[in-house]
Each structure stands twice: as structure tokens, then as C-alpha cells.
Amino acid sequence: MSPSQPLVLAEMPSLSKLYVNAAATAARRRVLGTHAGTTLPAGSHEVRGVKAGVGNLTAYQHLVGETASDVLPAGFVHALAFPLAMSVMNRDDFPLPLLGMIHLQNHVVQSAPIRFTEALDIRAWAENLRGHRAGTQLDLVAEARGAGEATVRWRGVSSYLAKGVFLPGIDKTTAAPPPDFLAPDPTAIWQLGVDSGRAYAAVSGDFNPIHLSVLSAKALGMRRSIAHGMYLASRALADVGAAKGEAFSWDVAFDAPVFLPARVSLDISTVQDPHGSWQCSDYVAWNPRSGRKHFSGSVAAL
Amino acid sequence: MPDHGTSATGPKDTAPAAGSAAALPQLRKAVVVGGNRIPFARTGGAYTKSSNQDMLTAALDGLIARFGLQDERIGEVAAGAVLKHSRDFNLTREAVLGSALAAETPAYDLQQACATGLETVLGLANKIKLGQIDSAIAGGVDSASDAPIAVSEGLREVLLDLNRAKTLPQRLQVLSRLRPKDLAPDAPNTGEPRTGLSMGEHQALTTAQWKITREAQDELAFKSHHNLAAAYDAGFFDDLLTPYRGLTRDSNLRAETSLEKLATLKPVFGKSLGTAATMTAGNSTPLTDGASTVLLASEEWADSHDLPKLATVVDGEAAAVDFVHGKDGLLMAPAFAVPRLLARNGLSLEDIDFFEIHEAFAGTVLSTLAAWEDDEFGRTRLGLDGAFGSIDKSKLNVNGSSLAAGHPFAATGGRIVASLAKMLHAKGQVDGRPARGLISICAAGGQGVVAILEAL
Numbered sequence: 001m002s003p004s005q006p007l008v009l010a011e012m013p014s015l016s017k018l019y020v021n022a023a024a025t026a027a028r029r030r031v032l033g034t035h036a037g038t039t040l041p042a043g044s045h046e047v048r049g050v051k052a053g054v055g056n057l058t059a060y061q062h063l064v065g066e067t068a069s070d071v072l073p074a075g076f077v078h079a080l081a082f083p084l085a086m087s088v089m090n091r092d093d094f095p096l097p098l099l100g101m102i103h104l105q106n107h108v109v110q111s112a113p114i115r116f117t118e119a120l121d122i123r124a125w126a127e128n129l130r131g132h133r134a135g136t137q138l139d140l141v142a143e144a145r146g147a148g149e150a151t152v153r154w155r156g157v158s159s160y161l162a163k164g165v166f167l168p169g170i171d172k173t174t175a176a177p178p179p180d181f182l183a184p185d186p187t188a189i190w191q192l193g194v195d196s197g198r199a200y201a202a203v204s205g206d207f208n209p210i211h212l213s214v215l216s217a218k219a220l221g222m223r224r225s226i227a228h229g230m231y232l233a234s235r236a237l238a239d240v241g242a243a244k245g246e247a248f249s250w251d252v253a254f255d256a257p258v259f260l261p262a263r264v265s266l267d268i269s270t271v272q273d274p275h276g277s278w279q280c281s282d283y284v285a286w287n288p289r290s291g292r293k294h295f296s297g298s299v300a301a302l
Numbered sequence: 303m304p305d306h307g308t309s310a311t312g313p314k315d316t317a318p319a320a321g322s323a324a325a326l327p328q329l330r331k332a333v334v335v336g337g338n339r340i341p342f343a344r345t346g347g348a349y350t351k352s353s354n355q356d357m358l359t360a361a362l363d364g365l366i367a368r369f370g371l372q373d374e375r376i377g378e379v380a381a382g383a384v385l386k387h388s389r390d391f392n393l394t395r396e397a398v399l400g401s402a403l404a405a406e407t408p409a410y411d412l413q414q415a416c417a418t419g420l421e422t423v424l425g426l427a428n429k430i431k432l433g434q435i436d437s438a439i440a441g442g443v444d445s446a447s448d449a450p451i452a453v454s455e456g457l458r459e460v461l462l463d464l465n466r467a468k469t470l471p472q473r474l475q476v477l478s479r480l481r482p483k484d485l486a487p488d489a490p491n492t493g494e495p496r497t498g499l500s501m502g503e504h505q506a507l508t509t510a511q512w513k514i515t516r517e518a519q520d521e522l523a524f525k526s527h528h529n530l531a532a533a534y535d536a537g538f539f540d541d542l543l544t545p546y547r548g549l550t551r552d553s554n555l556r557a558e559t560s561l562e563k564l565a566t567l568k569p570v571f572g573k574s575l576g577t578a579a580t581m582t583a584g585n586s587t588p589l590t591d592g593a594s595t596v597l598l599a600s601e602e603w604a605d606s607h608d609l610p611k612l613a614t615v616v617d618g619e620a621a622a623v624d625f626v627h628g629k630d631g632l633l634m635a636p637a638f639a640v641p642r643l644l645a646r647n648g649l650s651l652e653d654i655d656f657f658e659i660h661e662a663f664a665g666t667v668l669s670t671l672a673a674w675e676d677d678e679f680g681r682t683r684l685g686l687d688g689a690f691g692s693i694d695k696s697k698l699n700v701n702g703s704s705l706a707a708g709h710p711f712a713a714t715g716g717r718i719v720a721s722l723a724k725m726l727h728a729k730g731q732v733d734g735r736p737a738r739g740l741i742s743i744c745a746a747g748g749q750g751v752v753a754i755l756e757a758l
Contacts, residue, residue: 054547066354067400070546082676103664134664168735179349242402277373 006046006123012080013087017206022090022098026297029097038167040138041093044125045084048149052080052116060203064231064266065238071113074104074250075234077154078108078206078227081142085124085158088140095124096136096162100220104137105253111302112153115248119147131173135163178255181293182253183286184264188239193226194261201232227258232295234263239268250296256287263288277301332427332451333611333758335604337720338365339594340546342708344554345446348547354383354390357546357593358397358443361713364544365439365595371400377435377453379409380422381595383443384711385490386413387450394441415745417620419594420444420753421714427615431723436603437648438487440719442712443593451489492748496626501633502663506572508582508631509665512672516580519664520564523585523705526661530702531557535622538701542720548731554588554601554708560607571663575635585664590708594716596723609758612723613739618753625748633666636742641684643752644740651691655732656725656739657669658718661704666744697753701725713744 052072061068074081089098114120124142131137137159144154166172186266197211209216210226217225233252237244258264266287271279280300286293328349343349349357358381366372381394390396394409407475414421419442426438453461460480493500499507509519533539534551543550569579571586599608604611621629621639630637636659644650651674661666673679674690684690701721704714722739729737739756744750 005472055351058356062351062353066361067397068352069360241405242400245402 001156006044008046008048009087011083011277012047013083013085015083015086016207018090018189019099019208024090025090026097026099037093037095038169039095040126040129040169041088041091044123045119046123047084047142048121049119049296050080050122051119051174052076053203054116056203057116061107063199063203064234065264070117071246072116073234074108074110074154074239074248075230075237077110077114077144078106078142078151078156078201078230079206080120081122081124081144082204082206085121085142088124088126089160092259094166095129095136096165100163102105102161102163103158103254104161106230106233106251107157108250108301109155110153110250111155111247112146112151114146114153116228120180121147121149129167129170131166131171135165135174136167136170156230156280181255181286182283182301183265183288183293184267187268188266189288190235190262190264190266191263192258193260194225195230196227197225198258200228204228204230206230224259227262229254229295232258232264232285233297236266236268236285236295239266239298240247243270243280243281243300243301247252247302249302250297250299252295254295256292256294258287258294264294305699307676313553313600319749320713325457325631329431330433332598333601333604333685334429334614334615334723335599335609335756336365336369336614337367337542337594337596337716337723339551339713339720340364340592341543341554342554342592342713342717343547343549345589345591347447347591348549349445350447352445352547352591353448354386354393354443354445354593355397355400357394357445357591358383358441359400360544360546361441361482361595362397362401362403362439362595365597366402367544368541369597369607369706371597374407374437375402375750376407376439377437378426378429379407379439379441379445380412380426381409381439381441382412382414382418382422382712384415384418385444385446385449386554392744393443395679399635408753412425413712414751415498415747415749416660416709416711416714417745417749417751418712420618420719420741420743420751421620423596423598423615423715423719424618424751424753426450426685430598430600432601436600439595440597440643441593441716442599442710442714444589444710444712446589446710447591451490452488452666454486454488459751461534471578476670493621494625500571500580502571502586504632505586505665505669506575508623508634508669509580509663510572510575510577511631511671514580514665514668514672515583516565516582516585518668519585520561520582522661522664522667523564524559524561526558526575526699526702526705527556528701529724530555530565530706533701536725538721542724552592552707554590555702555706558582565595581663585705587662587704587709590706590710592710592713594713594720596716596719602695608636608716612727613755613757616641616754616756617647618751619646620641622752623748628711630748631669631690632746632748632749633662633744634669634673635748636704636744637670637679637750638684639752641686641690641742643675643754647754649738649754651693653738654693654740655697655729655737656722657693657698658703658739658741660668660714660718660724660741660743662709662711662744664705667698670742685730715741715751719744719753722755726755730757
């Protein structure tokens with residue numbers, strides 16, 4: 001449910017400025033010990049008339065293994081809306097630190113295709129602040145409509161975890177850790193170069209330092225740079241292929257991060273209805289050496 | 303050894319005799335259901351970053367959407383590209399896998415220079431006629447923008463030897479052979495390997511040989527633009543084309559061009575010949591990016607899928623000329639293929655209602671027509687009693703051709719077949735017989751492929 005009065009921004013915010021501002025906010029909060037409260041900002045942010053750049057779109061499509069068609073891949077819309085979602089988490093009244101947040105899950109509903117020539121109204125807000133066994137989590141919701149239209153064509157819900165942050169009044173959950181993962185036979189092996197993070201940053205605009213280089217990742221406490229979760233999920237979506245049609249749902253849950261460079265094993269299994277029509281494709285990816293699960297999810301007919 | 307210049311038949315002729323098609327067992331028909339292409343873009347334009355696979359898939363997906371072929375297992379898909387990356391060895395199959403067709407649809411690549419697209423149509427139509435398959439998609443794609451660039455021969459040899467070297471000294475020894483010039487890449491060009499002349503320079507020789515004037519070439523170019531623009535305005539391409547990357551029309555089309563404007567362009571080919579150079583950028587086809595597809599089927603398959611039947615693929619013929627030492631012009635093979643094809647089918651030029659002669663250059667079309675009208679050429683080269691004949695120019699490329707649309711090499715055949723099939727179907731009957739169209743496409747290597755289509 002979208003709150004009533006959106007804050008309309010004149011243009012898509014700059015991610016690099018948001019990251020710099022987030023770092024400054026984090027430092028200020030640490031020095032002054034100030035807190036932004038224990039509730040999420042009530043308002044939503046909106047940018048109207050957003051258009052995809054065709055050069056950027058083509059580069060994105062080639063990088064994740066999509067054919068360069070005129071329809072925006074669902075993951076590309078996520079990247080398009082991402083700065084706006086970040087701007088919500090970057091507000092002064094946002095209760096959790098933006099930097100270091102962990103992307104736990106993503107749920108997208110693509111109800112109708114969006115062509116690159118179309119202008120979009122994109123809205124984003126935060127909701128569902130709740131406990132997690134390792135900290136506090138929340139959902140960032142983004143919606144894309146054709147400019148001036150009422151129908152939502154793309155809706156994404158990204159669940160983030162602020163690890164180690166426990167807000168007063170929000171109970172820590174005691175959910176059991178997930179069961180052990182038994183790797184199936186792979187249907188594909190991905191070779192991800194050490195530059196995969198930079199390559200996805202270039203097409204998505206997400207220059208989060210943890211993805212860019214060993215050095216910048218170490219500065220934020222990682223032992224090496226890690227692949228963008230949405231890059232991995234977008235490749236899995238591309239791998240599902242044209243069977244999904246133009247309207248589908250797309251889920252992913254992230255487990256162990258993929259440290260770069262990496263080999264990733266992938267299994268995609270398709271489920272058909274009794275008439276042979278595609279119903280869904282379930283995917284799971286893991287480290288072929290350690291057997292640790294990296295992520296899993298599903299693309300399903302609506 | 304007979305003198306080829308005056309011999310009527312030249313090489314030993316093993317072509318089937320006239321009327322032999324009738325002696326074949328009764329085959330079923332291969333019909334053109336329809337086609338789809340993306341608008342053609344001048345190189346370096348809207349499709350600069352799109353690969354051959356991207357464009358072929360875009361054209362294919364438009365065809366699938368138009369005829370409801372989602373999840374359909376098509377008998378076979380054949381397409382090709384002239385400028386092709388080595389990584390695209392399975393280009394057509396990869397495009398099929400990326401499309402909404404059933405993944406169980408087989409596909410193969412074909413390459414016959416600019417005749418690639420038409421040859422895919424003929425090969426697949428033959429399989430349908432023989433009953434081997436019931437449905438097929440023919441196509442072609444080319445990108446002059448996203449062209450493959452190879453490493454130099456020197457670097458390639460060093461890299462291969464380096465791979466075979468086992469010890470460090472061996473590797474260093476191999477590497478020491480590398481010279482700065484080896485680092486220069488090897489870009490593709492339109493030059494003929496055996497002559498070093500570009501296609502334009504070859505055509506300039508032919509254009510001069512047949513004394514084709516600058517005015518005649520400019521007029522053909524003007525008509526091509528005018529006809530194509532009129533066809534767009536009349537909505538002719540509404541069910542033949544899906545927009546791609548923001549283009550809804552061929553970007554080379556100049557609807558407002560005039561004979562005066564074309565006359566101002568400077569010649570670009572044949573400048574070193576004795577005669578005045580006549581070939582300009584206006585009456586030559588520019589390098590272009592694009593893709594086209596054609597849906598072919600047996601009549602039963604089309605009926606059972608409730609799809610239209612526009613035309614039948616009647617027959618096709620390939621020819622080649624000995625251009626290397628100038629016996630014939632590089633692009634003159636269709637001048638030989640068409641008389642053979644028509645003779646085999648018991649037809650003459652008067653029996654054709656639409657001529658689709660690919661405009662590689664205006665001079666190519668006009669040289670071919672001039673050869674057919676030439677008494678000497680008819681007697682000595684075609685083995686006829688006199689000139690092969692002349693055509694009614696009002697039947698030539700009536701909805702424009704490559705000079706206006708552009709010419710993404712392998713995609714031109716599919717463009718022409720789909721457009722001609724639609725024109726024939728609209729025309730229906732002529733003098734109590736089905737309307738008939740002739741396609742003629744010249745190709746690098748001195749080759750040509752021609753075909754006859756008939757209205758349904």
C-alpha cells in the first residue's frame with residue numbers, strides 16, 4: 001500500500017551522492033550518537049517521466065545474457081528504480097544505517113512489459129520494519145507505471161537487513177537457521193571474473209564499494225569484493241529465457257555472498273502444467289567447491 | 303578450347319533442359335505465410351550496439367508474435383549473416399533458443415554472401431515441397447556496425463604457437479617474433495579476395511562497360527526512395543515490420559530526395575577509369591544493419607494453423623560468373639540465372655508482373671537490364687537467337703528496394719520475399735493466371751540467386 005502524498009523529486013537522484021551522504025550520516029551518527037528513531041519514514045518518493053537510456057539498456061542486456069530486445073528486463077527496471085529506493089533509505093528520518101545493509105530477498109511482479117521508448121513514473125517507499133535473528137530488516141517497495149497511468153506494470157519488494165542493529169521496541173526473532181543444502185547436479189556453470197562487480201556497476205549505476213575491488217571491499221570490512229546480488233539474479237532470470245513470457249513473478253533469496261572471482265554452479269528446473277505449458281522455473285546457485293548455497297529463487301507465471 | 307568470349311554455352315552446360323520441371327514428380331506447394339523484419343539502419347546508427355543475434359532474435363520474435371507461434375516447434379529455421387563473428391557459429395540456433403519458439407526447433411546457418419537470405423528461402427521451400435518439413439522460417443541478418451575484427455595473421459600465429467610452447471624459453475622465443483605491426487587488427491572489407499577491388503570498383507567497371515549513364519542511375523535511386531516512402535505512407539509495411547531500437551522506418555530512406563539533389567553528389571567509385579565516374583553515394587547502397595524473417599509452410603500446415611497463404615515459392619536458380627579476369631562483371635550472375643530459370647519454367651519476361659531486382663548499386667540493375675536487351679549478349683552469352691528481352695520498368699521494384707531501404711547483406715532476401723509475396727497476394731490473378739514475381743539478387747564472388755513466386 002502506497003502512502004498518500006509522495007515527495008516528487010525533479011529527477012532520479014545520483015547514487016554516488018547518496019553513498020557519500022550515507023557515509024557522512026553514518027559518521028555523524030557515530031560521533032554525535034544521535035538516532036533517527038524507531039519508525040520508517042511515512043512518505044514515498046517519486047520521479048516522473050523516467051526513461052531508460054538505450055545504450056545503457058543494451059550494455060545491461062549483453063552483460064546479464066539477455067537478448068537486446070526493446071522490452072526492459074525486470075532486473076533493469078530494478079536498477080532504474082534503485083537510486084530512488086536508496087534516496088528513501090538516505091533520509092535523515094530513516095532509522096537504519098544505509099551503508100552495510102544486506103540484501104536478503106527480492107520479489108518482483110512484472111504484470112506487463114515496458115518498452116525502452118516509454119516514460120515511467122517510479123515511486124518508492126519503505127515498509128514493514130521488523131526483527132531478524134541477526135538485526136533489523138525492512139522492505140523497500142518500488143513501483144513503475146507508464147507515465148500518467150494508474151496501473152502498476154512492475155513492482156519490486158527488496159528486503160534488507162541492518163546486521164547487528166537492534167531497535168528498541170522491535171523484537172529479535174528466533175527463526176531457526178535454514179536446513180543444510182544438498183547441491184543437485186548443475187545445469188550451468190558461470191565463470192565470474194574479478195571485474196564482474198565493476199561491469200555490473202557500470203550498467204546498473206550501483207557503485208557500492210563492496211562490489212568494485214578488493215581494496216574498496218576491504219575498506220568496508222569484506223575480505224574480497226562480492227558480486228551484486230541483482231546481477232546474479234538477473235543472469236538467472238535471463239537463463240530462464242523466453243518461456244516466462246511478458247508477465248511473470250520473479251523471486252530470489254540470497255544466502256552466502258559470491259566472492260569474486262568465482263565459479264558458480266546453477267540448476268534451473270522447469271515445472272509444466274499437465275498441458276505442457278510453462279508454470280515456473282526454480283533456480284538455485286551454489287559454490288561448486290564448498291557446496292554452500294549462494295542464492296535460490298523462482299520465476300513463475302502470473 | 304573454345305573462345306569463351308564467343309562461345310554460346312561457355313563451360314559444359316549441365317543445367318536441366320527447358321521444361322524439365324514438369325517432368326519431376328508432383329510435389330506439394332511451399333507457401334509464403336508472411337514475413338517480419340526490423341527497420342534497416344544505416345551503419346553506426348540506431349543498431350550500433352546490437353549484435354547479429356540481437357537483431358535476428360528481434361525479427362524472429364516479431365514474426366512469432368504476428369503469427370502466434372509461441373511454443374510452436376517449427377520444422378526448421380535457417381538464416382545467416384555475411385559478416386559473422388566466429389563465436390556465432392550457431393547464430394540461428396542461438397536466436398531460436400532466445401526466442402519464444404519451442405526450444406525443440408532445429409536451426410542451421412547458411413552463408414552465400416548477399417544471396418544468403420534468398421537461398422534460405424529456396425532451401426527450406428524445397429524441404430517443404432519434398433515433405434521433409436511442414437513449416438520453416440527463413441531469414442538473414444547483418445551488422446556492418448558490430449562487425450567482427452580479427453587479429454593480424456602475425457599475432458594469430460604467435461598466439462597459436464605460444465599455446466603449443468611448453469617451456470619458458472620456448473614461449474619467450476615465440477613472443478620475440480611479435481612485431482608492432484602485428485598488433486594492428488584486421489577489419490573486414492567489401493573487397494574481393496582475388497582481385498583486391500571493392501564491390502563498388504567492380505561495379506564501376508561493369509557500369510562503364512554497359513555505358514550506363516549517371517542520369518539513369520540517379521533516376522533509379524530517386525524512384526527507389528520515392529517508391530519506398532510511398533509504400534510506408536500507404537501502410538504497406540504495417541504487417542511486415544516491427545519497430546526496433548526506436549526506428550519505425552528504414553533510416554536510409556530519404557523521402558524528400560530529388561533528382562537535382564542526387565545530381566550534386568560526387569562520384570565515389572570508378573574515379574580512375576578512362577570514362578567519367580558515375581557512381582555516387584546516392585546511387586550506391588550504403589552499409590546497413592538489420593534482420594528479416596519469412597514464414598514458410600505447406601498448405602496443410604498454414605490451413606491447420608489458420609494462417610494466410612500469400613504466394614508459392616515456384617522455383618529458384620543460382621548462377622556464377624567468371625569475373626576474376628573480367629570475362630563478366632562481378633555482379634552479373636543474375637543476367638545468366640534469370641534466362642535459365644524462366645526457360646526451365648517455360649516463361650519469358652512478359653509473363654512477370656513484378657520484378658524485384660536487388661539494387662546493390664543502381665548500375666547493377668541497369669547493367670543487367672542492358673545485357674538482356676543486348677542482341678550480342680543474347681546470342682553469344684545466353685545462346686539465344688537474339689536479345690533476351692526488356693522489361694516494363696513500371697513493374698520494377700514498385701515498393702522501393704535496397705538503394706532506399708539499405709542492404710544488410712543477408713537480410714535483403716527475406717525483405718524482398720516477404721514484400722513480394724504480399725504484393726502478389728494483393729494482385730491475385732492476371733489474365734486468368736496467378737500474378738507472378740521474379741526476384742534477382744547478386745552476390746559477392748560473382749554469384750547470383752534468382753527465384754519465381756506466384757500469387758495464392
